[in-house]
Amino acid sequence: MSGWVTADSRLNGFGGFHGGLALALLASAAREQVPGLQLQSITGRFDRAIGTGFDVKASLIRSGRSTAVVSARAESDKGVHIEASAVYGVPTEPVWDAVAPTAPQAPPPEDCDVLTIPPEFVPVAASMEIRPVGAARPYGGGTEPELIAWVRLLEDDDPPDVLRLIFLMDALAPSYTATLSTLALAPTIELTVRPADGLLGAASPWILVRARTSASSVGGWIDEHMEVWGRDGALLGTGHQLRILRT
Structure with a gap:
């Protein structure tokens, strides 16, 4: 549009x-x-x-x-x-063998608790449902800069298409915040999204998102990698974010 x-x-x-x-x-x-x-x-x-x-x-x-x-x-x-x-x-017609990362072990979304995000912090979060997998939470003071969660839009039950994938690729808090215990912003400077073959066959509104900080600098620059799978374990897409921490 x-x-x-x-x-x-x-x-x-x-x-x-x-x-x-x-x-x-x-x-x-x-x-x-x-x-x-x-x-x-x-x-x-x-x-x-x-x-x-x-x-x-x-x-x-x-x-x-x-x-x-x-x-x-x-x-x-x-x-x-x-x-x-x-x-x-x-x-094009399939010609080459596909290579894709394996989805992490995760219980179904129905067995995971809903993460409640105060609307005054992230108003758009009211349009989606986020159910974290594992103990890691934003600003939880953990040891690993990684967040994994089931995510879906609340407005309907349609499976993700390309535009929904781009939107939901940025659904989670910055993965680096899993290691923090005090509030700090990490705005996006650059965002890349690459759809995968599995997106064409997506059948569930739920997607499994894993975001992990692969590197960060003492100046606060964060290199974050994201991967998204469907409920059937098919890779839906990958992404990268360049962020910078701000107090």
């Missing part, structure tokens, strides 16, 4: 308009430029916080025999807020 988007405060994440939702809106606009092609990867760079609204625009950068590149951006009279680049591919 191209055009003006009103930044309703109910769609805010921790400190601003939810990053995953914003990138999903840019992906929707980018898709209009390449009908019939499949998204392989999208990366968004978050340059400045979004205020009351933003205009979404997309343009075709390159189109070849098997791939295409589209740029998209969210901007307002204050300038560019988000810049995104998306790579699309022509659907």
Whole structure:
């Protein structure tokens, strides 16, 4: 979808308009430029916080025999807020052996407790249900910078598509916060999402998200990796986030 988007405060994440939702809106606009092609990867760079609204625009950068590149951006009279680049591919018949990470052992979502997030901290969390797997919690003072949880949207029972995947890839708190015991923000500077083959066969609204900080610097820069599976264990997608800690 191209055009003006009103930044309703109910769609805010921790400190601003939810990053995953914003990138999903840019992906929707980018898709209009390449009908019939499949998204392989999208990366968004978050340059400045979004205020009351933003205009979404997309343009075709390159189109070849098997791939295409589209740029998209969210901007307002204050300038560019988000810049995104998306790579699309022509659907093909299965030829190569697939490689995918194995889903972690997890009880079904019905056997996991609901994580209640105060709406004043993350208003958009009211539109989703998060059920953590294991003992790790944001700001729980643990030893591992990892969070695993079942996540689903509450508005309907539809399985995830590409746009829902992008949104929900950013559903969990920063994984680094699992090691903290006091509040600190870790806004997203860059977010990349890559759909996997299993997304085409997704049948359940529940997805299993694992987010882990693979590296961090003394200056607070965080390299975070995310993986998402369906209830059947099929890989739905992977992602990366570059974050920075702020007190």
